[in-house]
Amino acid sequence: MGLELTVDGARPLAEALARLAESGAPASIVMIDGALVMPGAAPPPSWSDVRVKTAAGTFALKRRGDAVSVVAFGNADAAAQAMQARLADALRR
DSSP, X not given: XXXXXXXXXXXXXXXXXXXXXXXXXXXXXXXXXXXXXXXXXXXXXXXXXXXXXXXTEEEEXXXXXXXXXXXXXXXXXXXXXXXXXXXXXXXXX
């Protein structure tokens, strides 16, 4: 189980990651739909489950329609929860 924040009408993942990097919190995709990817991999247009690595930990992004949920582990510390909120903010239009 994890802590989940959902953003309805989320912006494209590439845009969200660029916004996050511009704000000083770079993140990289490490897994797309269960497959490990090389560092710097761009998200495909269609995905349902992405793992994103940040300085505060790794987060799952789950896409359901036009909504994206940012999921942190249930034992996430304050830094991880703050990064989860930043990821969610970056996804908001």
